[in-house]
Amino acid sequence: MRLSTVTVLLALASGSLGAGIRPQQIKNLVTFGDSYTSVDWSANGGTPWPVYAAGYAGVNLYPYAKAGATCSNNLTYRPFPPLSESQVPAYLAEKANGTVKGSSQDTVYTLWIGTNDLGANALLTGNPGSKASLSQVTDCMVNWVNTLYQSGARNFIFQNMIPLETTPIYAATSWTGRYWTAQRNTTEWSVFMRELVLSGNELTKLKLRNLAPRLRGANIALFDSHSLFADMYANPKSYLNGTAPTNITGAVDTCVYELNADTPSSCVVVQGNDRDSYLWYDELHPSEQASRIVAREISRVVSGKSSRWATWL
Structure with a gap:
């Protein structure tokens, strides 16, 4: 009996019991990030995952993610609307003027960013x-959580970075494509990108775990996009359901460039249901089928259900 009591107390102390979102609690989904999450420019050639997720969960969608974004242009500059200086201020302004509906309890906020911060023309x-x-x-x-918490937000899903070294642009077997046409050592790129992603994900996890106890009343889920995509890469037949053989190294929309060229020498676009056999849409972005998998799992979290890939801190 004493051992059982101690076990329960340890579980309660760790936050593993009674944490997270309740079923039917969430009515609104607010999304932030880069092209992986953007809905005004679809990076997968079809429907972006937030649209699918909102439909699966039956909630309202308020999208703020922008293609090309980094976390802050003061850190890694790109000529696109960054999270800190553009997306969050836009949300706060629309929350203040009533464009965004919902309360702190019936709204969940997601962030999926880092691909552009780590990639070509940035840390890499x-x-x-x-x-x-x-x-x-x-x-x-991680400061995204704290900033929104101060504005009244209480429910968060933090999506970590995928294994970018498996995307066509950063793989050791990559070709000269639309996102980088200069000379490069593809093996070096792939190894370095793997280290950046693994280190970055570990840092955000540790920093979120340190922040969470200081945010009274907050629910923070760490969504392990890295492990999900690693599993899709290792077991594609469990996720990809198109009419062609599964493909984890090519892409639906592929262009090959000569070194330093401004226009492609050749392009191939997969058509029809064969597209759902691919993990990648182009050299950098997940396919629409991969997006559906992300949407399915995020919608489970939003709906107060368990997901293999989400952990409440």
């Missing part, structure tokens, strides 16, 4: 306008 290759360290970038990511 360097950039004259980018002077940040990985530590600073992960601070920025």
